[in-house]
Amino acid sequence: MIRILFVMSILVIGGCASIPDDLSTSPEQTLLPFAATVTSKPDNQTARWGGEIAQVSNLAQGSLIEVVEFTLNSRGRPLKADTSGGRFQVQVPGFIDPAIYAPGRMITALGSFAEIKEGLVGEQPYRFPVLHTDQVHLWPEVQESSTRDCHCDPFFLHRSFMMRPIIIVPAN
Secondary structure, eight states: OHHHHHHHHHHHHHTSOOOOGGGOOOTTOOOOOGGGGGTSOOSOEEEEEEEEEEEEEEETTEEEEEEEEOOBOTTSOBOOOSOOSOEEEEEESSOOOTTTSOTTOEEEEEEEEEEEEEEEETTEEEEEEEEEEEEEEEOOOOOOOOOTTOOOOSSOSOHHHHHSOOOOOOOO
8 A cells, every 4th residue: 555655656746847957947046037127137147038929030140039928837838818027039049940939939948137128019119128048948839629529428329319409399
């Protein structure tokens, strides 16, 4: 009995969610929250921010990813919501393929808060906090399963039998 409980506890602990290796930091390292960029000056503090890609620009000195910020879950994955803390840019050395890092995809980046750039969102001026990094984690797209073709009725083999209307005609 004790062996079974031991094995089950190992499986439960091993199955717990963890942050991907490319986003992990040492336990004693303090990360700058995105909300603090309003009051903090850029001084290369380490930060882990994530959200939805708005656009990707490939420049001569590297690539720039514009991201709509969302709160991260315990695994570091952005949780899409109707509210956002704002936008930020991720500066990456090298080429980022805009077909793969397409608008709407979720990413999380771990890097240093190095500067604030003036830019535009549409025609509105905007101040973008910039995260300099080599580590950008592109999250896989989540596919919603379809239950249209589910014949889940355990008592009848044909679902259509249960869906037929019953028509009662009064006798004359």
